[in-house]
Amino acid sequence: MTSSLLFLPGSRAKWCPRWSSVRQLSHSAQALATGSLKTENSPSTHTTQPTFESLGLHPPIIAALRTAFPHVVEPTKTQAQFIPAILSGRDVLLKDVTGSGKSFGLVVALLNKPRLRAENKKENVTSLVLVPHRDLGHQLVYWIERMHSAALEVGPNTTMPPLESIVQLLVRDGGAHLTSGLTMLKQVPPHILITTPQAALDVYQNSPDALQLNKLSSVVVDEVDYLITTIPRKDPERSFHGAVVKAQKKVMRHPGATRELLDIIYAQRIRARSDTKDERGLASGLEVEMRKRRAGLAGRGPVKGPQLIVSSATLRKHLANYLYEDSGYLNPDGVLKVKGEGVTAKEVGSQEKTVVGLGGKNVTHHVLVVSEDGIRNTEGAIEAEQRSQEGGKKLTADILAGETSANDIPQVEDWMIQGEFTFDREVGIRGLNELTAYQDKASPFDPNALEAIATAFALDVASIALLVLPASAGVQRAVYELREMGVNAEALDGRTAFDTSREEGRLVVCTEATIRGMDLPAVETVFVLGILEGGGMTGRSVDGYVHVAGRVGRLGGGSGKVISVVDGPDGERTIGQILKTRLGVNPVKLGYFD
């Protein structure tokens, strides 16, 4: 196996240091990577501000990065911790607030990794990146595309691999993953393959050799808590033991595409792990057995397998424990656990020093309650002036690590464990005018709720707003209803979402499933219809709110509004608990609904 790198202007010898020499570039990067510097929760261990150079990234990649994204000058704290670890091949458990640059940093680090080649010099897929939905895939590809074009700009006479040999996206769009997608994958195995777990599994089942899962160098699971369902560990002191065991069994019966893939990729690690493991009760014993069977394992083997990186803003304890202690996916020696503290506004060029998360200091949260009687602010909402005196709270992912309660046992619905979410893109192709089918069918949406959203959109939004629906709601139907009310609404489409030349004054409709991890810096307001993640007061609904709210005020610098629209006393009580009790946020009044 030999290595070469991407973005290689001019002579490879000049621009393509081997990884061993790259590591010598920076003592601090090495120390971070090997764990001899304390990294978890301790960004202050740096005496000097880390730079992309000091982390060990290659100069051509840094040049392309800064040309394509002029606002990205130096790494965020969290990037400074995990980029060296990724470059050195360590496994990483990554948790930091929304908008702290996790996905972006992952992409940059993977680009920098040595290109994997087989003995016969044929290129292999180096990194497999699993994302929960196609639009996040489009976003990651878009970032790489921009860096690729910038690299050509920086060095127009350079030898540049074509984009498809750097990155490919494999999703189930009309079955393309098994036709043109598969053909391309076989012809030109890309350095980075971005895919939804279900599409990857289909390809594996159809053509096992195409993905070369046994040769990968890295596997990334982005938004891991959306892709892997875990159940809080049973607590014998509590009365909900039966419910836990039932939920665990359901997850084991339907592990979801992500676990199935990881079971295949990490078969050897799992075997080594399960051979030495104390089986601690029904759940783990049964689980190990099921997974051994799926992986077709027998006998003892060495601990091998590609580096695994998992990431989310909301990585709850039971998932982290599962990954770390039970799954067998991680290499027990030297996993780097990054638990970030968010991004300081100072880091992104503001004078403010407050640590921000959940959209941060300049993001306000609002609750509208709708009923037959009209639209009102929630009881107890504070005046905007009062809120600005209080200032923003320090909200970090730590708040979300709360105790397990009976309510946190998720209702394991099929959509939660399938690992792929789809919606009909036909509307974008045919045009909404042809959608007459809805005319004769009663709307599933509360007209008062849509009216509240339409009114707030008209009064409040100058640029782009998001409307986030529960996962099972019909996006196209909501678009239709809103258009009937005169709102310039459209369904989220990752292929066009980043086109900044498009007109503003748009309401982009999506579900909580299809907005996970999306970075749309122009979004100034997020509307949330109802309570997400099943409707009740659970850890998942808190996390759901955090992810959705994190679509505004990205990287701590921006401002914005998150407006929840609920109906009835239950909805009002639940959103109140999520905001005030779990997240420590006071809802603020929207003056025009007084």
Ligand SMILES: Nc1ncnc2c1ncn2[C@@H]1O[C@H](COP(=O)(O)OP(=O)(O)OP(=O)(O)O)[C@@H](O)[C@H]1O
């Ligand atoms: N080092 C940096 N300096 C300035 N901006 C950055 C830096 N890294 C990333 N960004 C910007 O921050 C934004 C958020 O990045 P990204 O989507 O990677 O965050 P995230 O932590 O993955 O968020 P989420 O948890 O919501 O998925 C992007 O617009 C990206 O351009």
